[in-house]
Amino acid sequence: MNIVVCVKQVPDTATERKLRSEDKTLDRDAADGVVNELDEYAVEEALRLKEAHGGEVTVLSMGPAKATETIRKALAMGADKAVHLHDDALHGSDALGTSYAVSQALKKIGFDLVILGSESTDARTGMLAAMLAERLGAPQLTLASKVEIEGTAIRVERITDYGYDKVEASLPAVVSVVEKINEPRYPSFKGIMAAKKKPVETLGIADADIAADQVGLANSWSEVVDFAAAPPRAAGTVIKDEGDGGARAAEFLASKKFI
Amino acid sequence: MTVERLLPGQDARDLIELTREIADKELARRADEHERAETYPEGLFATLGSAGLLGLPYPEEYGGSGQPYEVYLQVIEELAARWAAVAVAVSVHTLACFPLAAYGTAEQRERWLPDMLAGRLIGGYSLSEPQAGSDAAALACKAEKTEGGYRITGTKAWITHGGRADFYALFARTGPGPRGVSCFLAPGAAEGLTFGRPEEKMGLHAIPTTTAHWDGALIEADRLVGAEGQGLSIAFGALDSGRLGIAACATGLAQAALDEAVAYAKERETFGKKIIDHQGLGFLLADMAAGVDAARATYIDAARRRDAGLPYSRQASVAKLVATDTAMRVTTDAVQVFGGYGYTREFRVERYMREAKIMQIFEGTNQIQRLVISRHLAR
Ligand SMILES: Cc1cc2nc3c(=O)[nH]c(=O)nc-3n(C[C@H](O)[C@H](O)[C@H](O)COP(=O)(O)OP(=O)(O)OC[C@H]3O[C@@H](n4cnc5c(N)ncnc54)[C@H](O)[C@@H]3O)c2cc1C
Ligand SMILES: Cc1cc2nc3c(=O)[nH]c(=O)nc-3n(C[C@H](O)[C@H](O)[C@H](O)COP(=O)(O)OP(=O)(O)OC[C@H]3O[C@@H](n4cnc5c(N)ncnc54)[C@H](O)[C@@H]3O)c2cc1C
Numbered sequence: 001m002n003i004v005v006c007v008k009q010v011p012d013t014a015t016e017r018k019l020r021s022e023d024k025t026l027d028r029d030a031a032d033g034v035v036n037e038l039d040e041y042a043v044e045e046a047l048r049l050k051e052a053h054g055g056e057v058t059v060l061s062m063g064p065a066k067a068t069e070t071i072r073k074a075l076a077m078g079a080d081k082a083v084h085l086h087d088d089a090l091h092g093s094d095a096l097g098t099s100y101a102v103s104q105a106l107k108k109i110g111f112d113l114v115i116l117g118s119e120s121t122d123a124r125t126g127m128l129a130a131m132l133a134e135r136l137g138a139p140q141l142t143l144a145s146k147v148e149i150e151g152t153a154i155r156v157e158r159i160t161d162y163g164y165d166k167v168e169a170s171l172p173a174v175v176s177v178v179e180k181i182n183e184p185r186y187p188s189f190k191g192i193m194a195a196k197k198k199p200v201e202t203l204g205i206a207d208a209d210i211a212a213d214q215v216g217l218a219n220s221w222s223e224v225v226d227f228a229a230a231p232p233r234a235a236g237t238v239i240k241d242e243g244d245g246g247a248r249a250a251e252f253l254a255s256k257k258f259i
Numbered sequence: 260m261t262v263e264r265l266l267p268g269q270d271a272r273d274l275i276e277l278t279r280e281i282a283d284k285e286l287a288r289r290a291d292e293h294e295r296a297e298t299y300p301e302g303l304f305a306t307l308g309s310a311g312l313l314g315l316p317y318p319e320e321y322g323g324s325g326q327p328y329e330v331y332l333q334v335i336e337e338l339a340a341r342w343a344a345v346a347v348a349v350s351v352h353t354l355a356c357f358p359l360a361a362y363g364t365a366e367q368r369e370r371w372l373p374d375m376l377a378g379r380l381i382g383g384y385s386l387s388e389p390q391a392g393s394d395a396a397a398l399a400c401k402a403e404k405t406e407g408g409y410r411i412t413g414t415k416a417w418i419t420h421g422g423r424a425d426f427y428a429l430f431a432r433t434g435p436g437p438r439g440v441s442c443f444l445a446p447g448a449a450e451g452l453t454f455g456r457p458e459e460k461m462g463l464h465a466i467p468t469t470t471a472h473w474d475g476a477l478i479e480a481d482r483l484v485g486a487e488g489q490g491l492s493i494a495f496g497a498l499d500s501g502r503l504g505i506a507a508c509a510t511g512l513a514q515a516a517l518d519e520a521v522a523y524a525k526e527r528e529t530f531g532k533k534i535i536d537h538q539g540l541g542f543l544l545a546d547m548a549a550g551v552d553a554a555r556a557t558y559i560d561a562a563r564r565r566d567a568g569l570p571y572s573r574q575a576s577v578a579k580l581v582a583t584d585t586a587m588r589v590t591t592d593a594v595q596v597f598g599g600y601g602y603t604r605e606f607r608v609e610r611y612m613r614e615a616k617i618m619q620i621f622e623g624t625n626q627i628q629r630l631v632i633s634r635h636l637a638r
Contacts, residue, residue: 188280189324191313192273 001055001149001171003046003080004111006102009033009063009070010122017122024224025092026122028064035070038117040077041177044184045147046115047078052211053149057082058109062090062102068200075195076187083109087204092217095123098130101215105208108135108195111172113154118143118176129176139169145180260518262555264333271330274315278337281310286341293465294344294610299350300421300465304352305343308378311339313352318362321372328500329470330561332507336555339511340518343614344463344513350418350504355382355428357497362485363497371444383424384501385445385471386494393627395430396491400473402431402441408480409433409443411451411473421469422447422454428497430490431473440490444482451476484564499572501566506558509579509586509618514549516586516611517592520544521590522576524596540596547558547589554582567583580628583618590615 008228011017011031020027046057061067063083069173071082085105093101106114114136121127133140141147146157152171157164159178187195206214213219224227239248261279266272285306289391304390307313315331326334331353339346356375359367368454391397400413411431418427429445445452455470485493523543524535534540561574573627593608601608619625 054637186306186310187277189274189315191311192277193270232374 001049001050001053002058002110002112003037003055003115004058004060004106004251005042005046005074005111006071006116006128007039007043007059007061007074007113008036008117008120008122009061010036010120013037013121019224019227023092025217026251028066033066033069034181035073036122037118037122037183038119038177038179039074040178040184041181042115042117043074043077043079044182045177046113046226047185048182049113049147049149055112058083060085060102060109061097062086062105064091071200072089072192072195073187074139074143075190075198075200077185078187078191079198082200084200084202085208086202089205089212090210091100092220093215094220094222095125095127097136097215097219098223099128101167101205101208102128103132103135104210105203108203108208110135113149113171114174116174116176118178129174133174136174139173140176141167141169141173142176144175144177147177147181161191196226202204213217260521262336264512266330266333268480269629271326271333273332274324274335275337277310278291278312280332281306281312282338282341288346289622290345290402290465291607295604296462297464299441299467300345304378304381307349308381311377312379313349313378314356314376316353317356317372317455318515321360321368322362322376323372328503328564329559329566332503332558332562334509336503336511338509339508340515341511342465343508343512343611344466346508347463347505348420348465348466350508351384352378352382352424354501355384355424357425357500358428358484358493359444360475361496362493362596363444364441364491367481371426380425381420381423383418383420383447383488384526385418385421385429387415389416390412392417393624395494396437396440398430398432398440398562400429402433402443402478404433405477407477409441409483409551411443411445411449411476411478411479412519413473415471415473415609416456417458418469418471419438419466419621421457421467421471426470428484430494433487433490437491438488440494442484442485442490442493443478443488445478446482449476449478453559461616463608463617468542471575491595494554495589498622499575500565502575502628503558505618505622506507506561506575506578506582507552509582509615510551510554510558512611512614512618513547513582513586516608516615517544517547517551519608519611520547520593520596520604522604527598534596543592543596545614547592550585550589554585557581569573573632576628576631577625579623579633583615584627586615586618587612 012034015031018027037056042080050057057079061071068215091173116129129142130140141156144156144160145159149153155168158167268489314323315326317326319455334348379584388398402409402411422606424470425447429443430440432439433441451474453472457467527534561571561578590612596610597608
């Protein structure tokens with residue numbers, strides 16, 4: 001089975017994240033780049049499926065030059081090879097542009113199963129899996145907390161507000177995962193060393209048959225018009241218990257309509 | 260504070276980075292709770308094993324990573340800075356692999372080493388007895404040759420990971436005198452082998468230390484490591500390396516205590532200023548920092564000699580002595596920096612001080628290290 005995992009490099013949520021004033025895109029140089037957390041679960045699931053059913057796991061990431069660090073991390077966990085979609089023309093693509101570019105790369109690579117995280121920690125649109133499925137004409141199985149494959153059938157448990165749905169489709173398919181699905185492994189030291197020798201193919205837009213007028217900041221359907229820093233948090237209310245602490249805490253919660 | 264390390268290459272830098280990630284997520288977050296509740300960290304050694312941290316200094320052909328001691332010990336130091344008990348157990352596991360790796364036959368190594376180095380089999384080291392600690396040659400546990408193997412009878416003491424480990428590097432008597440001790444790779448689940456209740460220790464609460472009672476248990480002949488009678492020289496050879504592991508543990512512990520003390524001294528104010536700005540206290544912190552740096556330099560120097568194939572027994576003893584005495588002083592001073600708060604279990608420095616004490620005692624007390632060093636000088 002040929003599994004492709006889409007992995008995004010995102011700024012570390014533990015560091016301060018900023019937008020660039022020139023073009024209102026994320027300043028990816030200002031913060032450490034890390035693997036989007038849910039994508040580690042996606043890689044883990046791909047590795048488990050490979051361990052159970054055989055095949056090959058390819059990592060696909062669209063991003064700037066330094067996204068190679070993220071690619072190496074996924075390779076160190078055990079993926080077999082990687083494709084880095086990297087072209088200045090892709091900078092500033094919105095979700096539509098990104099899904100178009102990634103889908104073109106996926107057509108080039110070929111796949112039985114595409115696995116994504118259900119959401120990134122930076123842009124957080126959560127739309128990529130659905131958009132990719134549409135563009136690839138493949139069934140979409142999103143928010144999976146469990147994946148089973150039998151022959152060409154794929155069954156997932158899809159989490160909902162009230163429990164989960166059982167969804168079935170046939171391969172090739174696009175799946176997005178939630179963190180409930182597994183516990184991602186750490187890369188091993190040997191895995192890290194082996195990853196240095198694994199093949200990483202870099203594709204520019206021409207290599208992946210991506211039309212320049214469909215991607216990039218200038219061709220985005222959505223535009224960031226303005227942005228402002230989140231207001232600093234106001235100081236909390238301290239209730240000192242002088243015998244009536246419980247009642248006053250309840251009053252406060254009631255005034256905020258929590259109770 | 261992250262220690263800036265001089266490492267021999269990119270692979271070593273990657274290894275330290277991986278170690279820090281795992282140590283931050285798996286050790287630092289769990290240490291307080293397990294040390295307080297005295298509970299074993301289930302699953303942790305499997306995680307360390309699959310990340311490749313349990314066979315670092317052994318050859319790649321048996322599943323190790325072929326890392327020099329200089330690098331392996333810095334991994335131990337990083338682990339110890341998050342959780343001393345776990346770092347000690349990793350060091351002891353590595354020590355327990357030594358007899359087989361250095362003296363085992365090709366057949367024995369192929370059979371057991373890969374599982375040991377991958378951490379699928381966790382090891383303990385069983386030399387000490389109730390009546391034979393510093394004077395290891397006085398050990399009395401018997402190994403009698405019988406058909407198909409050896410019958411083991413006697414009591415061993417102070418086994419780190421006792422009752423939990425999958426195998427033990429066991430030293431028992433096959434004949435009289437110092438040349439009458441032999442080394443065995445004993446399975447942890449042998450019939451006729453039972454373990455005592457975990458000792459109620461001052462520190463290192465998460466990892467049990469127990470006695471082992473051998474009641475005529477049979478160990479197969481092919482589990483004899485090295486020749487009959489070679490046991491003590493194997494044991495002491497292993498301890499030269501093991502002492503370096505303890506020196507690294509002590510350095511990591513001292514580093515953690517220093518970090519906590521410095522952070523606190525930058526926050527706490529008396530007489531209208533931060534306590535670090537009182538020269539009397541700033542100098543105490545300076546002496547602590549000097550001690551930690553010196554301990555690190557000393558063990559790394561000994562490790563480099565080992566890696567270069569030079570004799571290093573004396574230097575290993577110096578490193579163990581310097582690093583563990585430093586850890587005792589630095590952790591005691593860290594409690595001092597915290598004042599009254601340092602004496603409570605609210606703050607980690609109290610635990611660090613208790614943990615430092617054992618480092619001066621096991622794998623040869625610091626009196627025994629001085630004995631080793633002075634004997635080298637008298638040669
Ligand atoms: C702060 C910010 C706000 C943005 N707001 C918008 C907006 O409102 N509308 C809009 O159209 N675009 C927006 N964008 C652009 C958006 O980042 C890109 O379109 C993005 O690549 C796809 O969206 P996502 O990260 O939200 O994907 P999500 O759908 O949240 O991510 C799901 C999964 O898709 C995969 N994936 C995502 N990106 C990549 C990639 N580059 N390479 C490989 N796999 C990937 C990963 O598996 C990820 O877990 C914004 C970007 C930023 C930084
Ligand atoms: C938590 C813990 C974990 C341990 N783990 C292990 C383990 O995994 N495997 C193992 O085999 N052992 C282990 N030990 C045992 C440890 O190595 C011994 O306790 C240590 O070697 C000292 O032996 P002893 O306790 O018998 O003290 P003794 O040998 O009785 O020494 C008592 C005192 O006399 C001093 N002394 C003894 N002889 C001399 C001398 N010639 N000159 C000057 N002073 C001397 C000692 O320094 C010490 O201060 C562990 C011990 C502890 C507490």
